[in-house]
Amino acid sequence: MKTNDLILQTVSKVILFLIVLFSLYMFFAGHYHPGGGFVGGLMTSGAIVLMLLAYDIKTVTTILPVDYKKMIAVGLLFAAGTAAGGLLFGVPFLTHAFTYVDLPLLGKTSLHTAVLFDTGVYLVVIGVTMTIIQTIGESE
Amino acid sequence: MSLLHFAIISPLILAIFIPMLHKYFHKIHTGWFLLPLPALLFFYFMSYFPETAHGESITETLPWIPSLGIDFAARIDGLGLLFALLITGIGALVVLYSIFYLSKEKEKLNQFYVYLLLFMGAMLGVVLSDNLIVLYSFWELTSFSSFLLIGYWNHRERSRYGAQKSMLITVFGGLSMLGGILLLYLMTGTFSISEIIGMAGEITGHQFFIPALICFLLGAFTKSAQFPFHIWLPDAMEAPTPVSAYLHSATMVKAGIYLVARLTPVFAVSGLWVWLVAGIGILTLFWGSFSAVKHNDLKGILAYSTISQLGMIMSMLGVGGIALHYGNVEDGFYTVAITAAVFHLINHATFKGSLFMVVGIVDHETGTRDIRKLGGLMTLMPITFTLAAIGAFSMAGLPPFNGFLSKEMFFTGMLRAREIGLFNFETLGFLFPIVAWVASVFTFLYSMILVFKTFTGKYQPEKLEKKPHEAPVGMLIPPVILVSLVVIIGLFPNIIETLIESVMGAILPSLLAEGHEFHVHISHWHGFDSPELWMTAGVIIAGILLYRNLPRWSGIYNRMPERFSLNRFYDTGLEKTQLGAMRFTGLYMNGFIRTYLVYIFTFMIFILGTTMVYKNAFKLDTSNVANIHYFEVVLAAIIAISSITILFSKSRLTSIILLGAVGYTVSLFFVIFRAPDLALTQLVIETVSVALFLLCFYHLPKLGKNEERMGFKLGNLLVSIGVGAIVTLIALSAHSNKEFDSISEYYVENTYKKAGGENMVNVILVDFRGFDTLFEIAVLGIAALGIFAMIKLRMTRGKEQG
Numbered sequence: 001m002k003t004n005d006l007i008l009q010t011v012s013k014v015i016l017f018l019i020v021l022f023s024l025y026m027f028f029a030g031h032y033h034p035g036g037g038f039v040g041g042l043m044t045s046g047a048i049v050l051m052l053l054a055y056d057i058k059t060v061t062t063i064l065p066v067d068y069k070k071m072i073a074v075g076l077l078f079a080a081g082t083a084a085g086g087l088l089f090g091v092p093f094l095t096h097a098f099t100y101v102d103l104p105l106l107g108k109t110s111l112h113t114a115v116l117f118d119t120g121v122y123l124v125v126i127g128v129t130m131t132i133i134q135t136i137g138e139s140e
Numbered sequence: 141m142s143l144l145h146f147a148i149i150s151p152l153i154l155a156i157f158i159p160m161l162h163k164y165f166h167k168i169h170t171g172w173f174l175l176p177l178p179a180l181l182f183f184y185f186m187s188y189f190p191e192t193a194h195g196e197s198i199t200e201t202l203p204w205i206p207s208l209g210i211d212f213a214a215r216i217d218g219l220g221l222l223f224a225l226l227i228t229g230i231g232a233l234v235v236l237y238s239i240f241y242l243s244k245e246k247e248k249l250n251q252f253y254v255y256l257l258l259f260m261g262a263m264l265g266v267v268l269s270d271n272l273i274v275l276y277s278f279w280e281l282t283s284f285s286s287f288l289l290i291g292y293w294n295h296r297e298r299s300r301y302g303a304q305k306s307m308l309i310t311v312f313g314g315l316s317m318l319g320g321i322l323l324l325y326l327m328t329g330t331f332s333i334s335e336i337i338g339m340a341g342e343i344t345g346h347q348f349f350i351p352a353l354i355c356f357l358l359g360a361f362t363k364s365a366q367f368p369f370h371i372w373l374p375d376a377m378e379a380p381t382p383v384s385a386y387l388h389s390a391t392m393v394k395a396g397i398y399l400v401a402r403l404t405p406v407f408a409v410s411g412l413w414v415w416l417v418a419g420i421g422i423l424t425l426f427w428g429s430f431s432a433v434k435h436n437d438l439k440g441i442l443a444y445s446t447i448s449q450l451g452m453i454m455s456m457l458g459v460g461g462i463a464l465h466y467g468n469v470e471d472g473f474y475t476v477a478i479t480a481a482v483f484h485l486i487n488h489a490t491f492k493g494s495l496f497m498v499v500g501i502v503d504h505e506t507g508t509r510d511i512r513k514l515g516g517l518m519t520l521m522p523i524t525f526t527l528a529a530i531g532a533f534s535m536a537g538l539p540p541f542n543g544f545l546s547k548e549m550f551f552t553g554m555l556r557a558r559e560i561g562l563f564n565f566e567t568l569g570f571l572f573p574i575v576a577w578v579a580s581v582f583t584f585l586y587s588m589i590l591v592f593k594t595f596t597g598k599y600q601p602e603k604l605e606k607k608p609h610e611a612p613v614g615m616l617i618p619p620v621i622l623v624s625l626v627v628i629i630g631l632f633p634n635i636i637e638t639l640i641e642s643v644m645g646a647i648l649p650s651l652l653a654e655g656h657e658f659h660v661h662i663s664h665w666h667g668f669d670s671p672e673l674w675m676t677a678g679v680i681i682a683g684i685l686l687y688r689n690l691p692r693w694s695g696i697y698n699r700m701p702e703r704f705s706l707n708r709f710y711d712t713g714l715e716k717t718q719l720g721a722m723r724f725t726g727l728y729m730n731g732f733i734r735t736y737l738v739y740i741f742t743f744m745i746f747i748l749g750t751t752m753v754y755k756n757a758f759k760l761d762t763s764n765v766a767n768i769h770y771f772e773v774v775l776a777a778i779i780a781i782s783s784i785t786i787l788f789s790k791s792r793l794t795s796i797i798l799l800g801a802v803g804y805t806v807s808l809f810f811v812i813f814r815a816p817d818l819a820l821t822q823l824v825i826e827t828v829s830v831a832l833f834l835l836c837f838y839h840l841p842k843l844g845k846n847e848e849r850m851g852f853k854l855g856n857l858l859v860s861i862g863v864g865a866i867v868t869l870i871a872l873s874a875h876s877n878k879e880f881d882s883i884s885e886y887y888v889e890n891t892y893k894k895a896g897g898e899n900m901v902n903v904i905l906v907d908f909r910g911f912d913t914l915f916e917i918a919v920l921g922i923a924a925l926g927i928f929a930m931i932k933l934r935m936t937r938g939k940e941q942g
Contacts, residue, residue: 026820029899030899030902031896031897031898031899031902031903032897032898032899033898033899034816034817034820034899034901035817035820035899035902036817036899036901036902036905036906037906038821038905039817039820039821039824042821042824042825042828043824046824068924069924069925069928072920072921072924072925073921075917075921076917076918076921079913079914079917080914083910083911083914093911094910094911094914096895096906096907096910098895098896110896112896112897114895114896114897114903114906114907114910117906117910117913118902118906120917121906121913121917124917124920124921125917125920127921127924128920128921128923128924129828131924131925131927131928132923132924132927132928135927135928135931135932136832136835136927136931139931
């Protein structure tokens with residue numbers, strides 16, 4: 001039976017961007033306000049789940065042709081790479097470095113290697129959540 | 141590494157090459173490659189004789205584990221040399237015998253000779269090691285190689301049974317000996333036997349002295365088949381006859397004798413040692429000779445006879461140990477027992493080795509060992525008969541063979557035991573000569589049975605599988621050599637007196653003043669007034685009378701209930717142990733995770749509760765407690781109500797929803813306790829996990845899906861209340877016992893200064909303690925891949941089945 005999901009699909013199209021935006025905000029604000037890679041990642045995967053609910057797995061895979069298992073690997077690589085990067089500069093494993101720069105639009109901004117580490121967390125969380133949901137969803 | 145070390149391990153080295161020789165020279169019987177080695181070793185060890193004859197000893201040390209004081213110290217003195225000569229001499233004869241006994245085509249000769257060489261090397265190691273740990277290593281190697289040899293015909297059920305039995309018993313003894321070695325090391329601080337003997341007087345009163353003594357005796361008694369550990373020896377007769385002749389008459393069973401003799405200077409000052417060694421020895425002597433008479437199998441008779449003769453040597457060593465108390469009195473009044481022990485040790489090796497070979501010949505030529513089927517072989521096998529008769533008469537203690545001499549000395553030793561004024565020997569000592577005499581009568585009896593039932597009487601060709609004829613000359617040479625020794629030593633005992641003196645010097649070193657030696661003189665004739673002569677005469681008369689009337693009284697053997705026999709005890713003991721262990725395991729390992737959880741939780745309650753009570757750790761301190769707000773009470777009430785309702789809910793769906801309620805309330809708690817990051821995460825994670833629960837619920841099988849309440853079990857209730865209570869108590873006590881300030885001040889100060897962030901939780905997660913986060917995301921990754929693998933693999937497996 002094919003149901004008509006028009007309202008859901010239309011609302012999703014609008015809501016989706018808000019959620020993704022909010023999750024990105026959470027991710028970037030993590031160092032100063034509540035949030036961070038973990039919650040950000042969960043929120044982003046929440047957006048994808050909403051897409052899955054509104055459409056179906058096939059459509060979502062066409063829109064987002066991502067292998068989430070590879071995403072886990074990439075995330076782990078980010079985190080481990082950032083951690084190991086310190087070794088190149090003769091400091092202990094997982095030593096972060098940060099600096100403040102004046103960017104044209106944003107004003108005084110800090111650049112922090114912890115963000116790279118957090119990116120790893122972010123990617124792993126999305127990868128894990130989506131792998132689990134997709135695997136279970138595809139199974140009969 | 142000296143030549144002596146090389147000599148000891150040369151059999152082990154040759155064992156490596158035996159399979160190759162067997163493979164590439166399969167036309168030649170493998171035994172021929174072996175034969176030169178023991179013969180060569182025999183003459184090599186003979187070359188030490190002039191030195192040891194004067195009480196000297198040669199020690200060669202090869203470091204093995206120097207940091208632990210374990211060196212491969214090889215030491216040759218009189219005692220070690222005697223055993224080395226026995227091992228190599230009889231070893232050479234047995235190898236020669238086995239060449240003719242074992243068929244080149246039918247048998248796995250490579251295995252046989254590898255095992256035999258292993259055994260020979262191990263045995264040399266046992267008797268020539270001065271280090272107890274090295275001795276122990278070789279000791280166990282003898283057990284293993286003996287196990288392999290007994291089970292050589294491993295297609296036979298009885299062989300496997302005998303091998304297992306001997307293994308269990310001798311390894312039990314070996315391990316307790318290891319315990320004794322360690323105790324001795326704790327007392328003396330050294331593994332060197334000669335050093336320990338030097339310290340003999342100092343350790344007598346030590347608290348470990350008696351346990352060490354008992355441990356060593358267990359080792360010696362199991363190896364030498366003393367009562368009640370003798371039961372493995374008759375079952376070891378399933379081995380090929382050369383093995384029985386070598387291991388179970390001349391060498392391995394004497395390892396225990398060697399151990400007792402070697403440690404006599406250390407332990408014999410104790411009355412317990414003397415009583416145990418002499419008492420168990422004489423008991424074994426009697427029991428072995430008594431049991432030998434009832435057997436119909438020739439090797440069975442010889443096995444019990446070996447047990448009995450070993451008991452005799454053991455009892456002599458025990459009584460002889462007394463001599464250490466008396467010093468150099470009256471030219472060795474008490475040392476005669478040691479002389480007799482050493483003398484009989486040599487004699488027994490000669491006649492018992494030859495008897496086993498004779499039995500092997502009879503078995504080989506007639507196809508049976510059952511005395512009921514044999515008879516009248518005297519004219520068919522005259523040489524074998526002569527050998528058997530001389531060996532058996534020597535065993536019975538008849539003149540002019542060497543057994544007569546050692547038996548006379550044995551009686552002398554036992555008669556003198558009465559006169560010992562120590563350790564209550566004056567009260568119970570009279571038992572020794574009596575038991576010894578009775579046992580000798582039985583020894584005489586079974587020796588006669590052995591010879592006359594086999595070789596005289598009616599010839600019954602219809603019962604035999606083969607047509608009997610004289611054995612090939614190669615099989616006859618070894619017993620002929622041994623029997624000639626029996627006669628030569630019997631007629632001219634003085635030719636080995638020097639050897640005996642040097643052995644006694646090694647067993648009783650403290651009795652010798654510097655530069656002195658023992659003087660042994662063995663004579664045939666003691667004079668009419670000596671009681672030993674009349675005892676021997678009595679033995680012969682009583683023995684002949686009993687033999688004549690054998691059918692009339694042998695019924696007493698059937699009267700002994702089989703149920704109380706030691707074999708039965710061993711068999712049922714083994715069976716019951718396995719059964720009991722199985723039942724016990726089945727009792728608590730019932731396969732239900734529920735039960736195991738009860739064990740785990742009960743143990744947790746028990747261990748934590750005991751610690752709390754024992755350490756008096758419970759403490760309640762309210763000074764450090766924050767104020768309680770009404771919304772905390774409300775939230776706590778929600779959680780409590782939801783949790784309790786889960787327990788009583790009938791439907792699983794209700795439980796899932798309530799669990800979600802608990803989770804969301806927890807996230808509210810995070811909110812009011814000011815943990816926004818946790819609240820956010822908890823909220824999302826709770827949603828995901830509730831969704832997964834619902835998924836599980838949806839896929840429950842239709843079968844047995846009836847909704848029903850959780851069953852009530854009092855045990856579960858008690859355990860869960862206990863766990864809750866104990867954890868609560870510990871939490872309260874831990875909170876009341878705060879002894880240090882938190883380190884969080886550091887984070888508060890440095891979150892911005894050093895890490896450039898303002899969200900302290902996140903800075904700790906990615907910066908201060910980023911290492912944990914790294915592996916937590918690894919955990920997540922593993923979980924995801926695990927789920928993926930599980931589901932995908934299940935799908936492919938389904939396809940294969942479909």
